[in-house]
Amino acid sequence: MYTKRRKIDDVSSFKSNAQNPIDVNDINGIKNHSNRIDTNNHHHDTQNHTIDNNQSKSESLAFSLPTEIFKEIFANFDNNYQTLLACALVNRQWCKNAVPILWRVPFKKPGSASSSTKVFEMFVRCLSPKARARLIAEGIDELPKPEYQPTFRYLNFLACLDFQLLWETTHEWLVRRPKGIVSMDAHIVRVAHLSREICTCIFRSSECLEQLVVSMDSSQLSRVPEANFVFTFFPGAVNCLPGIKELQVCGDYCLPILCKTLSQICQQLVTLRIDAPPETSSSLSQEETSINLIRAQKNLKHFQLYGHNKSTLSLLLTPISTCAHSLESLKFQNINFTSISRKAISSLCSCVNLIALEITKCRSISSLDLFEIAQKFTKLLYFSFNPYPSSIPEEFAKSILTTSQQIEFFSLKYSIQINEITRLSNLIFQAIIAYGSKLLFLELPILDETQITQILLTCPRLEEFLFWVPDSPTRVDQHLRNLGNMSPPSLKHICINGLKSIQFEVDSLIAFLDSDTRKSQKHRLTTIIMHDYENLELAAIFKQYGVNDKYPEDRIARKFIIIIMTQFL
Template sequence: MSCSKIFSGDLPELTYKIIKYFQNDFSTLHSCILVNRLWCRLAIPLLWENPFSIPTKNYKFIETYLHNLNDDLKKKLSMYNIGDNLFHSNTFFNYPSFIKYLNIFKVIISVEKWFETAVGTLKPENRYLQLNSNISASNFERLIYMSLFEIFIKNEVNLHTLEIEIISNIYNMYYDIILELILQNTDFIHNIKNLNFYNNYNEQVEIKNRTLQLINSYQYLKKILLSYNNFPLYQSLLLSKDYNCSNTLNTIIFYYINFEGINNLDKIFDQLNVLESIHIVYCSFLNNNFIQQIINLTKPFKLKSLFISEISQIESLKLLFQKSGGHLENFGYKFDYNYDLSLKRQLSELLIVYCNNIKFLDFNEFEGQITSFNLIEMIKHNLNYLSISIIGYNDTEHISSIVLQNLGQTLPSVLEYLNLVLKIKADDFEVFLKNSQDTFIKKLLIMNIIQGQNSILPLIKEHIMEKKRVKYLAFIDCDFGCDKDLFSLKDEVKEFSLHNINVKSYYNELIDVYYFTKESD
């Protein structure tokens, strides 16, 4: 009876709660639209909350937004000989009003991809949008960016999150236009709950000044990512009371920062009153000078992520773990293949003693140390993500054998993600599969450096596919740069789907530390 009422629309509040559960399952939401009018009205806003972040190659949703252009903007676009079919004659919903999340970089990339499809198609019959030869493509894209944000501003959208993400200086002109437009319409961000700033490249003064002006006008910065050489440019943001960061900023991500000569970290952290999450990703000079500033803090140093490529002083790391190891959830390293083995062993021992809450573990250039398996065993009650890669060694086959012989029995009963980059022998892989038979892995990624050996795909079918031990599978044979991705084999993909296993593209499913840390809070 209850089920029939849900489908008939008699219980709209309950129906909405059910549909909202699939908020990030876009395929299911699309199916919900087709059930009936109520389900359609409930699912459409969820689909259009954050369309620029939906992983798709279809960017025609931008054309749906452009339907809302005023006559003045349509006249400007007409200068580019745009065909009438670019503008939808009618839409059933006010789609711009639904948007809740905006990431400026993702908007720029989405427009760029849409432009390539709409204009860059080689076949003339598919070219419904024609540009005059004397007008540059960049001017057209500039107009589209302005149009989109003016549409959002006009609709008085109720933004939840605005992310200013700067990845490359090649988009400086577009960043400048968008930031200026937002600054001219500050009501656009007046009610947002999260303002996040990720600077992964740009050092241009104009962009910096506009960003600081926006943060100052809003005074509710929640998250910031600083990288490479731009940390000195933004120290004033973290130290000055003008921006109110001390009472709003709860997450800082340091990405490839060189901490040499930076001596005011203790002042920065001591005045941030609501800081809950600190991520340090492949930064250099984590030495005594850096650690001592952390030790001097009167507040807890809530280090959630630490990814390193060097060990300056093992004693300094020990002090850091003593101070913050209980907060650490994400850890990884990528050392040179000939890096000091004794330092790696000591590092694993420190992690075992001080860091029992690790959920994400990434071993790059792994050398098969027993202490590392002991670490996995120690933290497996929390472990959700594990990645082991041994590319770069001369004895990859021997190290791969050690991994496969020892890993399976240390895994937890459930893993969200496991990525293995190994040179796999069938016998060793079978041992791993048998030892891990009680572990369910939601997403399993395997890169096999076969170098002339036979593929392990038959073993994957026998022990994983037939026993349904994973939900998503990505598998690739790598033979001297000639990659053979299972995802490209349609018949194989179909066979796995019959066992309810979704085959994915290996490189598309790899976790990137930059995005993982940025989205982990």
């Protein structure tokens, strides 16, 4: 803004220059001319003021972003509890956008048992007057005073509901109340009543619930009527549960009745995990209810089976064919494949759109036609294999590489003594050389100098490289020289395992880092990890060259890792 004094001086200059009276038609032109003079005279005065305000304007912009932008920004801090908490303390707008993310999975955040009970108490404060009255009638009268109401409806933000975790937190909260535990039977009934009211409130008000984890302790639930733990009967469940995208069912006592009711309600699941009971307590009726739950799904993409026994496994695998068109990943863990039927194997092979297959600690793998499976899964990007047998299925690994030539993440791990193997199997090595041009992540056992050189030349897109070294300092130095001279510019992370008893020349590491720093800064190596090797001198060297000795949060391997793991017992 210019001063009043300057306004008067500008107008007087017009009067002194005017020899004739001003015509009314010229008034607008004089005003425009006056404005131009004012602008020119005060441009320099306002320029400094504008510069001074630039910083405050940019700062205020951060506080006035649209809500959608805030949500997108804060969503990136979903796993960073402290950062989100700090954002919530900035101002009211930041708090409104940070709190819903903080409370999506509140019980999984870091903290002690006491902090979990504090979270649970906020849930109790969200209960309606009618729910409080029902709890008091059941003898649960240690509820917080209703005068204090929470700022937010925290139950609305819940995205994951783990019933076992909720049960345990309810138990812990009641134990800390004045009454404590009078008798175990009475206490379990109190836990069941309070958990039921919390679940009912969640089902009636939740806007974000996406995941259910049902893991029940049968020794406790056997003392409680079904109406108090079969949540599908709770008020509001019929309206809330159809929107669930991920379901994990674990437990033997409640599995049949839950699967039966869930198959009628939850038919739009994206991820389904079923943990079977022990073989001694399994029954055909339990498997049949699980089958109905699988068949009810219309767009299932991820299916996981844990611990099912050999007598009923074929019954569970057969209905997979009903959702073969949508399935993208399969995982089997602690499964006994003995006597698996041909029909069940055909169901597996029908999943031609599969991009991820994981078989972990399963018995009788030879009962599966692994070669046929490898030939069918032409779109496979993710393969994890960790079997019990004491043989390395190298033919299977080779078939995966040759059939699906678009694999970007590949890991082969031998869980045997490091001195029992001196080089990578030629079968796997030749497959990597032939089909590894698209690899981004590679984990391999011991490599000799020739093999590591050829792999580095064959994988131009490689971003992360993990390997084991033999018990020889000469070989380690040679590996470092090869990495420094021949690694592709895309390589960002290196992890060297098996260094516990190895000493090598630090000069070779420095030479390796020097060769790397001469490359483009855009592609410079960011991480070097040397497992089982403690050396303060190395830490100082890494710091000097700006290299991390731990993986950063955004490492490529955390986004998507292919693991082919073979294990000797």
